[in-house]
Amino acid sequence: MSAPDSFRLGYVPGVTPGKWARMWADRRPRVSLELVPATTDEAVEQIRAGSLDAGLVRLPIDRTGLHAIPLYTETTVVVVPKDHLLTAADETTIVELADEIVLRPHDDTLGWPDGRPGRAGAYEPATTAEAVELVAAGVGLLVVPQSLARLHHRRDLTYRPLVDAPGSDVVLTWPDAENTELMEEFIGIVRGRTANTTRTPAPKAEPAKRDTRPTKKTPTRRTPPRRGTRRR
Incomplete structure (x- = not known):
């Protein structure tokens, strides 16, 4: 199955996803981030229907079948x-x-x-x-x-x-299913993970290479005879 060429994100009035969109463009230049204005009810309905991958919405929402993580609280x-x-x-x-x-x-x-x-x-x-x-x-x-x-x-x-x-709580919400690679990427962006941060195990370090160069022999030092002692 070919990789998706876009990630569709719904957002409610007043929420400004511009900073996250710029970060997405830097990290996923081959996958467009489509920003879709919607009300909270519209965004939730479209996420459940599969026409949106995720949404930035205000609580309260019906969380049945959805994940939701808090982002910030507005005055x-x-x-x-x-x-x-x-x-x-x-x-x-x-x-x-x-x-x-x-x-x-x-x-x-x-x-x-x-x-x-x-x-x-x-x-x-x-x-x-x-x-x-x-x-x-x-x-x-x-x-x-x-x-x-x-x-x-x-x-x-x-x-x-x-x-x-x-206050008014703004959350990121998406389907309650196994996260896609793109969903994990966007979660990382809104949570502040850097591009170098990975959720996969780090590769094992290679064993240090053995130094095969010949070692230099240290010259043997002779101990000088003590005074008054005849050398045989």
């Missing part, structure tokens, strides 16, 4: 108009959002064990991008991972860290 922020009262401080808390309308887009992946902050709006936007437009229109505020706030940056909006909110 959660609240997106607000630049003239909002919350901008008076460098950070804010969930309590300070109690009387605010906080938009809840359908693609929100943040987990809220104690309930979502703020008051629900009369309308739930379909996407985070639509929710950002509503924040700019003064309809409400939006709580998202920091990378999404940066992705949807607008001059009339800003954001503040929500210090007591749960």
Whole structure:
């Protein structure tokens, strides 16, 4: 069976796989890394269907039939108009959002064990991008991972860290089966293994070659006779 000529990697909005893609190009120049934008649900579905080799997604996900290793946790922020009262401080808390309308887009992946902050709006936007437009229109505020706030940056909006909110965990996920050589390569890249690092046993060292060169004879030194002793 011929080796695959590509490795398909799904990634969710806000995640930036550029650094890993450059490392892949250096290590596997003959195998293209195809980056496929997707939502978390789409990426997981395509991995199970075999149309993606792996995905960079946000938790929570249904891990049935999947491997998942944590990569990093993003700070959660609240997106607000630049003239909002919350901008008076460098950070804010969930309590300070109690009387605010906080938009809840359908693609929100943040987990809220104690309930979502703020008051629900009369309308739930379909996407985070639509929710950002509503924040700019003064309809409400939006709580998202920091990378999404940066992705949807607008001059009339800003954001503040929500210090007591749960973080957003980003993971690498792939099929729960025997890893292919390319999958092992990508796992090594995201885990920081260098190109010289190998997971296979090191080759046995060759025995040292015997030195067959002739050895030089050391001349015999005669001990000089002691004084007063006659040599026979």
